[in-house]
Amino acid sequence: MGNAREAEGARRRVIVAITGASGVVYGARLLEILRELDTVESHLILSRAGRLTVQQESRITAAQLSKLADFVHQPTNLGAPVSSGSFKTYAMLIVPCSIKTASNIAAGNTGELISRAADVMLKERRPLAIAIRETPLHRGHLETLAKLAGLGAIIFPPVPGFYHRPRSIGDIVDQTCMRLLDQIGIAVETAPRWGEDDGVRAIGGVGALGK
Numbered sequence: 001m002g003n004a005r006e007a008e009g010a011r012r013r014v015i016v017a018i019t020g021a022s023g024v025v026y027g028a029r030l031l032e033i034l035r036e037l038d039t040v041e042s043h044l045i046l047s048r049a050g051r052l053t054v055q056q057e058s059r060i061t062a063a064q065l066s067k068l069a070d071f072v073h074q075p076t077n078l079g080a081p082v083s084s085g086s087f088k089t090y091a092m093l094i095v096p097c098s099i100k101t102a103s104n105i106a107a108g109n110t111g112e113l114i115s116r117a118a119d120v121m122l123k124e125r126r127p128l129a130i131a132i133r134e135t136p137l138h139r140g141h142l143e144t145l146a147k148l149a150g151l152g153a154i155i156f157p158p159v160p161g162f163y164h165r166p167r168s169i170g171d172i173v174d175q176t177c178m179r180l181l182d183q184i185g186i187a188v189e190t191a192p193r194w195g196e197d198d199g200v201r202a203i204g205g206v207g208a209l210g211k
């Protein structure tokens with residue numbers, strides 16, 4: 001008989017996939033936040049188009065981005081551990097997620113590691129959050145997202161909130177990352193929370209962007 005004990009103290013494996021949609025900064029910041037957590041082991045998959053967006057809109061290189069993760073898997077490597085349901089992962093975040101990757105997942109096209117790993121999350125009933133980044137959305141996009149929601153994915157467009165009165169892009173990104181991690185049961189306090197003592201208080205009648 002095999003060893004039936006659960007691995008003690010095992011870190012939760014979180015897959016962070018970054019695709020070629022605008023908003024690489026969200027994925028990079030998530031990796032930074034996860035790196036601070038002793039309880040998490042991060043697995044990065046950066047798509048080929050994701051590399052382009054890193055070059056285009058980020059101040060860090062793909063190599064620097066990779067250093068933020070505990071493990072890095074090539075997007076073409078269908079033999080990577082995250083390609084199998086028997087590899088115990090805790091959750092997967094696709095941040096940002098392109099329409100192409102979302103469509104592949106919805107259609108069951110698993111020819112690339114990101115869509116394969118996402119499909120594994122769905123079949124194993126593990127959390128998969130999709131930070132879809134496109135605007136405006138046509139009916140086909142909406143149908144794709146509805147299909148993914150029906151399959152159990154968390155559809156999480158990175159839409160900024162303003163009730164915490166962000167003063168920088170960093171504040172906006174941090175709040176989005178916090179809310180995204182909330183979805184998979186990882187609580188970090190990178191932004192004030194509404195209604196909490198040290199958080200955001202309900203304020204009536206402030207001027208737009210006023211202090």
Ligand SMILES: Cc1cc2nc3c(=O)[nH]c(=O)nc-3n(C[C@H](O)[C@H](O)[C@H](O)COP(=O)(O)O)c2cc1C
Pocket residue numbers: 018019020021022047048049050052053056097098099100101133134
């Ligand atoms: C600078 C840049 C920004 C892009 N932004 C988006 C975007 O926000 N949303 C999207 O769906 N596609 C966007 N694209 C197009 C995708 O990169 C393209 O569809 C690609 O095939 C996605 O591949 P992937 O999902 O494997 O990363 C962008 C492309 C570039 C070069």
